[in-house]
Amino acid sequence: MSTLRQTGGVSGYPSRAESPHDWIENSHASTALSYADGLSKAIRDPGERRTVVAIVGDGALTGGMCWEALNNISVAQLPVVIVVNDNGRSYAPTIGAFAQHLARAPAAPGIRARARQREAQPPSGAGRGAAFLRGAARYEARHEGHAAPQGMFEDLGLKYVGPVDGHDVAAVEHALRLARGFNGPVIVHAVTRKGYGYPPAENDQTDQMHQSRGFDPATGSADGDRGPDLTGVFSDELLRIADTRDDVVAITAAMCEPTGLGPFARRYPDRFYDVGIAEQHAVTSAAGMATGGLHPVVAIYATFLNRAFDQVLLDVALHRLPVTFVLDRAGLTGDDGPSHNGMWDLAILGVVPGLRIAAPRDETTLRMALDEAIEDDAGPTVVRFPKTPLGHDLPPIRQIGGVDVLAEPDVDASVDVLVVSIGPLAYEVLDAAARVREAGFTVRVVDPRWVKPIPVSWRIWRGPPVWSCTVEDGVVASGVGARVAQALRVSGIDIPNS
Amino acid sequence: MRVGIPVAFLDHGKVAEVRTEVGFTAQDIGRRIVEWTAQVERADADRLDSEAVDRMTTD
Numbered sequence: 001m002s003t004l005r006q007t008g009g010v011s012g013y014p015s016r017a018e019s020p021h022d023w024i025e026n027s028h029a030s031t032a033l034s035y036a037d038g039l040s041k042a043i044r045d046p047g048e049r050r051t052v053v054a055i056v057g058d059g060a061l062t063g064g065m066c067w068e069a070l071n072n073i074s075v076a077q078l079p080v081v082i083v084v085n086d087n088g089r090s091y092a093p094t095i096g097a098f099a100q101h102l103a104r105a106p107a108a109p110g111i112r113a114r115a116r117q118r119e120a121q122p123p124s125g126a127g128r129g130a131a132f133l134r135g136a137a138r139y140e141a142r143h144e145g146h147a148a149p150q151g152m153f154e155d156l157g158l159k160y161v162g163p164v165d166g167h168d169v170a171a172v173e174h175a176l177r178l179a180r181g182f183n184g185p186v187i188v189h190a191v192t193r194k195g196y197g198y199p200p201a202e203n204d205q206t207d208q209m210h211q212s213r214g215f216d217p218a219t220g221s222a223d224g225d226r227g228p229d230l231t232g233v234f235s236d237e238l239l240r241i242a243d244t245r246d247d248v249v250a251i252t253a254a255m256c257e258p259t260g261l262g263p264f265a266r267r268y269p270d271r272f273y274d275v276g277i278a279e280q281h282a283v284t285s286a287a288g289m290a291t292g293g294l295h296p297v298v299a300i301y302a303t304f305l306n307r308a309f310d311q312v313l314l315d316v317a318l319h320r321l322p323v324t325f326v327l328d329r330a331g332l333t334g335d336d337g338p339s340h341n342g343m344w345d346l347a348i349l350g351v352v353p354g355l356r357i358a359a360p361r362d363e364t365t366l367r368m369a370l371d372e373a374i375e376d377d378a379g380p381t382v383v384r385f386p387k388t389p390l391g392h393d394l395p396p397i398r399q400i401g402g403v404d405v406l407a408e409p410d411v412d413a414s415v416d417v418l419v420v421s422i423g424p425l426a427y428e429v430l431d432a433a434a435r436v437r438e439a440g441f442t443v444r445v446v447d448p449r450w451v452k453p454i455p456v457s458w459r460i461w462r463g464p465p466v467w468s469c470t471v472e473d474g475v476v477a478s479g480v481g482a483r484v485a486q487a488l489r490v491s492g493i494d495i496p497n498s
Numbered sequence: 499m500r501v502g503i504p505v506a507f508l509d510h511g512k513v514a515e516v517r518t519e520v521g522f523t524a525q526d527i528g529r530r531i532v533e534w535t536a537q538v539e540r541a542d543a544d545r546l547d548s549e550a551v552d553r554m555t556t557d
Contacts, residue, residue, distance in 0.1 A: 005510050005511075006510075006511060006512070007509070007510070007511030007512065007515045007516075007519075008511070009510075011510055012510065331503075332503065332508070332513050332516050332517060332522070333513065334510065334511055334512050334513035334514075334515070334516050335510050335511065335512060335513075336510060337508075337509065337510035338507035338508055338509065338510075341503075341508055343503045388513075416535065417531060417535055419531065428523065428524040428527060429524070429527065431524035431528070432524045432525070432527035432528035432531065433528070434528070435524070435525065435528030435529070435532070436528050436531050436532055436535070439528075439532040441532070441535055467499070467534075467535055467538060468499075469499040469500070469501065469531050469534070470499075470500050470501065470502075471501040471502070471527055472500075472501070472502045473502070473503060473522075474502055474503060475502055475503050475504070475505045476500050476501070476502030476503060476504065476505065477502075477505050479500070479502050481499075481500030481501070481502060482500065485500070
């Protein structure tokens, strides 16, 4: 575990290279049941009974893919055991009607025993918790046998086992053996507590240490302070805008705090929507809100917007709706591995007609970009930035055609190389430009801030420089650089770019 | 020239380490720009030489 999420170490997510029991490797939620549906069909063999086991969290069950899978699994009636790990949370408490439905399950005997124990001996300062348990016990007594979730599953053609105490190994094993015996699709409802057995995690109200980085095992205290970042700047600026515009609403897909929407949610709870892990729904719901006259801000990790491309393209952009997407964790994210890198957005969103994309480089340009994006009522906008510590501001030396010039030779000198820097890469690009100067070339570094559409009318492209180069923290194919090259060709501007 | 992240699934690790792995540090970016600029410069010189030879041959 000491190598967790480090180079060459253990992955933070299932990895086929690490275990033969990891059949899939992905961190995007709600996919397991579709894999299980397909696997069960692929290995179907009348002569040999094989059972596919899929584990899915109650948080993941807020995603539509799960329900598409259940719709098919129930029809196929193949041996698929679906273990629902119901801890009542994704990062935050799971929201929505389905979570409420699961919560109505009569508690498993082990859980009841613990609840009784806690009720008899409430921990000091936990009076509300004890009151909740007493309330839950009364509810259970009233509704046992009437409101349990098996009814819904069995209506779908799925057997239901549970709820079982997910921390009781013997009980879980018994439930799994029972489930396998049905030789058809079965739900095993395992109730667990996130962070169970480690008090600092159990007591962490924000996310039960879901996002833990290095910490002291004795206390759970994080190592050091990350300091301010662009997420915090976005959070602050959105609040400032929301104070002056009551049509601005915010949407998250189960990631209120990590995306910086926490302060907004607390100040404007009636203008904040957590839709669960349901990015597609988040986008089209935002489209509906925009149709109704609101200006939604959908705050989401860059990698997760991949899941809602069609909704961005057709439900928002086709309708030219004023929805602002704020993509945090854009670019390389590192320790979460291949599925979390936010490196695809500039390429895939580049083909969406009418969508404007900003890539601010620092605090000032992020505030400006967000203001401009939310001010734009003509169509959708994107503001994307990485999760990096906040650097010092990089004010432009001057502007040419609305494009920020960050570095250039003396005014009278010719420019050999024009470097177009995208987003906070400007810090590295300015460093790189110094190396190019040392090699004997004169360099101008510019930052367009808005990278889609490409500002082909930039006067900066006319005349010198001799060569141009784009640097972006997205995939090199089909990204900003490719669009710059295309725009130059279309405009008949003859500058070597590729 | 276009400098970006390779189209590949990148293994987990610290951001700085992944950047080094894929040649995306300031040092890498600077080196690539210099190498590419020199390469284009050479190609331009070769093209001009070739055109001069063509003109001499035609004349």
